[in-house]
Amino acid sequence: MAVPDSLSHGSIRRRSTIQGALRRRLRLLPVVPSILLLGVFMLAPVAWSFYSSFTNVALSGKAALNPQWLGFDNYARMLTDSVFPLSVWLTVVFVAVSAILGQNALGLAIALLMTRSGGATASLVGTVVVASWILPEIVAAFAAYAYFSQDGTLNQLLGMFGVQGTNWLYAFPMATIVLANVWRGTAFSMLVYRAALSQVPRDVSEAALMDGARGWQRLAFITLPIIRGSIATNLMLITLQTLAVFTLIWVMTAGGPANASTTLPVLAYQEAFKLGDIGYGTAIASILILIGMVFGAVYVRLVRGAKS
Amino acid sequence: MSSLRRAQRLAGNRTTPVAGGRLRVRLAANAALAVIGLCFVLPLAWLLLASVDPNAGYETRWPQSPSFANFAAVLTPGLLFQPLVNSFILSAGTAVVNLAAAVLAAYPLSRYQSRFNKPFLYAILFGTSLPVTAIMVPVYGLFVQLQLLDSMPATIFFMATTTLPMAIWMTKNFMDSVPLELEEAAWMDGASGLATLRRIVLPLMRQGLGVVFIFVFIQAWGNFFVPFILLLSNSKQPASVSVFSFFGQHGAIAYGELAAFSILYSVPVLILYTVVARGSGSAFALSGAMKG
CATH class of the missing domain: 1.10.3720.10 (MetI-like)
Structure with a gap:
């Protein structure tokens, strides 16, 4: 009598733990659509990108139907290619000057000035800065193109001071896309820093005022250390956004003249779609994806560090 | 606590140079913001003015015969x-x-x-x-x-x-x-x-x-x-x-x-x-x- 009893007891318990495990699994079922989407439209292209970067797959012709395995030929070609090293350098300049230096510093400056000014000026300037960010990218690109062109607003302004302008888009293509990207993207940093600065307790800065801390010292030793988490996150995000900029450059200079503003996304586009060499295009894309992955890993570490 | 705060504020108010400094900072901040805002608004101004100018080019100008043409x-x-x-x-x-x-x-x-x-x-x-x-x-x-x-x-x-x-x-x-x-x-x-x-x-x-x-x-x-x-x-x-x-x-x-x-x-x-x-x-x- 006792033996079957304990047996049945054990089997019930076992069944209930199996059911429990099953139920816990089933609870995760709603995540499946997202995993499918991410698998099909994100992971698969990334995997395909790495795979095709070792082949000579092309848009048309024999290599389109029967791509050959090339090994590291595409990557070796990058080193001997005259455009690729230039393109890497232009991408570094574009990200460093327009995002890390330009957007980040200007965004912080505007946010700080807003805490000092307040009122109508602050909200009006905030609206204008955000407007250039919220506009569709292609419209912002047209506006920037018009601004820097031969008959454009910049030359009108210079003309007022008696300076003869030039066609900036041809003469200084990198400078124009850097400035355009600062104009376009500063709003993001400004919003991040406004949110961060609103969290800085007033007591802290007022106490510093009592101690006679001068403005710059207060900024360097009190305010900035408090918002350092936001600074790190912001730098990460704007670097990734700027790394991926295509439309702005494509409309303004199309990477020219003579590749003088061909950043990596533009180069990947040209090789893959203009020249039809998908293999080499995906090799360049793979490099960009790898750079994104490195920054992504750092970003995840930052967020994890902030949480724990 | 609040009385201490009030005392501090009073102490701050008594020294007019601080108050004057605050006002100066405020004015300077407003001026700097206005300059930045002007730089940001210029490319957008072209968009708005050109849209109502039937003879628009790339220069920013007041349309001679503004219309919704x-x-x-x-x-x-x-x-x-x-x-x-x-x-x-x-x-x-x-x-x-x-x-x-x-x-x-x-x-x-x-x-x-x-x-x-x-x-x-x-x-x-x-x-x-x-x-x-x-x-x-x-x-x-x-x-x-x-x-x-x-x-x-x-x-x-x-x-x-x-x-x-x-x-x-x-x-x-x-x-x-x-x-x-x-x-x-x-x-x-x-x-x-x-x-x-x-x-x-x-x-x-x-x-x-x-x-x-x-x-x-x-x-x-x-x-x-x-x-x-x-x-x-x-x-x-x-x-x-x-x-x-x-x-x-x-x-x-x-x-x-x-x-x-x-x-x-x-x-x-x-x-x-x-x-x-x-x-x-x-x-x-x-x-x-x-x-x-």
Whole structure:
């Protein structure tokens, strides 16, 4: 009598733990659509990108139907290619000057000035800065193109001071896309820093005022250390956004003249779609994806560090 | 405490140089902001002035005979309505797919403890950092092989996926702020997880859902590169791509019409952004996106 009893007891318990495990699994079922989407439209292209970067797959012709395995030929070609090293350098300049230096510093400056000014000026300037960010990218690109062109607003302004302008888009293509990207993207940093600065307790800065801390010292030793988490996150995000900029450059200079503003996304586009060499295009894309992955890993570490 | 504060304030007020310094700082800050604002507004001023100038060029000038001729010229079914309808289908479709997938994924992540949650969320966060422009070359290859080129639904699903990591992350954060107690009561009454999600959690996070929807919609509406690569026929092109043809392919550029079209195309996202910023503050939307 006792033996079957304990047996049945054990089997019930076992069944209930199996059911429990099953139920816990089933609870995760709603995540499946997202995993499918991410698998099909994100992971698969990334995997395909790495795979095709070792082949000579092309848009048309024999290599389109029967791509050959090339090994590291595409990557070796990058080193001997005259455009690729230039393109890497232009991408570094574009990200460093327009995002890390330009957007980040200007965004912080505007946010700080807003805490000092307040009122109508602050909200009006905030609206204008955000407007250039919220506009569709292609419209912002047209506006920037018009601004820097031969008959454009910049030359009108210079003309007022008696300076003869030039066609900036041809003469200084990198400078124009850097400035355009600062104009376009500063709003993001400004919003991040406004949110961060609103969290800085007033007591802290007022106490510093009592101690006679001068403005710059207060900024360097009190305010900035408090918002350092936001600074790190912001730098990460704007670097990734700027790394991926295509439309702005494509409309303004199309990477020219003579590749003088061909950043990596533009180069990947040209090789893959203009020249039809998908293999080499995906090799360049793979490099960009790898750079994104490195920054992504750092970003995840930052967020994890902030949480724990 | 408050008397101490008052004493400090009095002490501060007594020394007029500090007060004078404050005023000077305020004036200087306002002046600096005004200069920055002027620099930012100049490129936009051209857009506005050129749109009402039938003889517009690239210079910024007051129109000699301002009129809405440019707007009238682009207000045709082929030039404006078809591309805008396409933009709307793409953006709304993207936002709906995105929100549905994000809400479903966020629910178990927010409500149940699991070993799976943390790695998944960090993988999602990692996914937000992949440069979409870099993925376009392989995606094009993939679409060719699967014969999905020029398909609106496939483009919608791809665009939804590119913003999905950010949407899941935001939706989960908004859902975390809905208290558990109400749901627990419903669970006691025997309601299933998905039923409580629909009847209790979603209504309570309406505002957050609105923010995510608008966030995704604005991104899709402004997206040029993805439809430019994945959609081929003119009848399927959204406004972002069709406006490019104004610019590039017509030989002589119709500057005024380009500006008018750009404005009409931009108005919906400006309105949507204002709705989000007014209703909840952009800082609120950002906190959903940024907080860990």
